[in-house]
Amino acid sequence: MESLLLLVFLSLLVVSNSLVHANLSTTAGTDDGSEQWGYVExxxxxHLFWWLYRSPNRVDDPSNPWPTILWLQGGPVRGSGVGxxxxxxxxxxxxxLKPxxxxxxxxxxxxxxxxxxxxGFSYVDDESLAVRTDEESATDLTTLLKVLYNGNETLQKSPLYIFAESYGGKFAVTLGVSALKAIEAGELKLQLGGVALGDSWISPADFVLTWGPILKDMSRIDDNGLTSSNSLAQKIEQEVAQGKYEDAEGTWRELESVIYDRSNGVDFYNFMLDDGQDPVALTTKESKGLMVDRYSRYFSTNSFSSDNGASSPDLGSVMNGPIKQKLKIIPHNVTWGGQGGIVFSAMVGDFMKPRVEEVDELLAKGINVTIYNGQVDLICSTKGTEAWVEKLKWDGLKTFLNLSRTPLYCGEDETSTKGFVRTYKNFFFYWILGAGHFVPVDQPCVSLQMVGSITRSPNKNSS
Structure with a gap:
């Protein structure tokens, strides 16, 4: 009897320890409570690192709750949202570090x-623990949300909108599905306001098929370049259809090189420019290379213009210098981006896998889904986005496609069109003019207006 009781006690202890272990977290923040950050194991x-900012414009209106935006970066290698x-x-x-x-x-x-x-600052103690699929990433993020939300009534009252950019869109839709299932099962106390996909890598095959035709129309490649790029894009389409995602990733690398060489170095993030000549970038140390590597270099080795026109320092130096010092809880042996190299190699088998079905699932469940795309983006072109949207099985698609678009302007100035929007039921599509891959950078004014519309953000001045 005693041995049986001991066995039961030990079993309960193991279960208890595992539950506690799964929810281990470290939290810190500013004295005024405007910022919080921490790790969740x-x-x-x-270990996933998070950073929450509380808006100084927050309006407490029970009939129109103040929203929270979860931002998921692209990549997937080194796509640090925190950075x-x-x-x-x-x-x-x-x-x-200026406003x-x-x-x-x-x-x-x-x-x-x-x-x-x-x-970024997230890390694993064993490299074998890196996620290999979008679903595994979504499971980790859902675990993090459970830790942050289930014991926090303030967060529970604030609807969460998952915004994403580039490869982050694949993370966003898989997280949306995962979080919704956890909510329905009573495991996650969270209001899911919607999912917003900015220039998102939802259907790789649809995007690569547009690269050659867009660049040919823009006189950036010739007929020979179009023939070569179309041939490789069609090969990718076949490999994806056959589920040969790693083969498709290899062909995609080859296609990027062909596009780059035949166009004399077009900027994949703005097809109107040469690589590294984006207006927000002043200098670049490297140009040619894999899209996920280029994405990292674009941000971490470029100097950017801030709102006041001053150039920005190297982001890595900022993150591993003053930011790491401010946060205090980053382990001494962890550097921002130090483990980035393991992420893409672990996810190579999922990189070219489409996530259109997850978008359909969210729409069918009544979740608000928003797409916004920069006009001159190549890597995740608007033409490619429109192609995968037309593959949706959502029952409102036909009506949506037949509706007229509404023009968008910046503030009260209606002399210059900044974009268009089309909406039907719980589906929203924003075409952002003059923007490349990084819409918030290229068109900050109309982007901010769009965010307010998506999140139904209450106006502080009217309260």
């Missing part, structure tokens, strides 16, 4: 996460 020896999205796109400070006039904090609280593990 989403799996044993796998790139926060300091170079939409956070309260730029990389000079950003166009911060999305004006419209919502902002939650940045370095995901998947190994990205």
């Amino acid at each position: 989403v799996r044993p020896k796998a 790139f999205g926060n300091f170079l796109e939409l956070g309260p400070l730029d990389a000079n 950003r006039n166009s911060t999305w904090l004006i419209k919502a609280d902002l939650l940045f996460v370095d995901s998947p593990v190994g990205t």
Whole structure:
């Protein structure tokens, strides 16, 4: 009897320890409570880093709750939301650590996460613990949300909008599906306001098929270049259809090189420019290379213009210098982006896998889904986005496609069209003119207006 009781006690102890271990977290923040950050051990020896900003514009209106935006960066290698999205796109400070006039904090609280593990300040104690699929990343993020939300009534009252950019869109839709299932099962106390996909890598085959025709129409490649690029794009389409995703990734690398060479170095993030000549970039150390590597270099080795026109320092130096010092809880042996190299190699089998079905699932469940795309983006072109949208099985698609678009302007100035929007039921599509891959950087004014519309952000002045 005693041995049986001891066995039961030990079993309960093991279960208790495993539950506690899964929810291990470290939290810190500013004295005034406007910022919080921390780690959640989403799996044993796998640590996700998060950073939450509370908006100074917050309006307490029970009939129209103040929203929270979760930002998921692209990549997937080194796609640090805490670094790139926060300091170079939409956070309260730029990389000079000066205030950003166009911060999305004006419209919502902002939650940045370095995901998947190994990205940014997130880390694993064993490299074998890196995620290999979008679903595994979504499971980790869902675990993090459970830790942050289930014991926090303030967050529970704030609807969460998952915004994403580039490869982050694949993370966003898989997280949306995962979080919704957890909510329905009573495991996650969270209001899912919607999912917003900015220039998102949802259907790789549809995107690569557009690269050659777009560049030919723009006189950036000739007929020979078009023939070569179309041949490789069609090969990718076949490989994806056959589920040969790693083969497709290899062909995709080859296609990027062909596009780059035949166009004399077009900027994959703005097809009107040469690589590295984006207006927000002043210098670049490298240009040619894999898209995920180029994405990292674009942000981490370029100097950017801040709102006041000053150039920004190297982001890595900022993150591993003053930011790491401010946060205090980053382990001594962890450097921002130090494990980035393990992320893409682990996810290579999922990189070219489409996630259109997940978009359909969210729409069918009644979740608001928004797409916004920059006009001159090549890597995730608007033409490619429209192609995969037309493959949706959503029952409102035919009506949506037949509706007229509404023009968008910046503020009260209606002399210059900044974009278009089309909406039907719970589906929204924004065409952002004059923007490349990084919409919040290229068109901050109309982007901020769009965010306010998506999140139904209450107006502080009217309260």
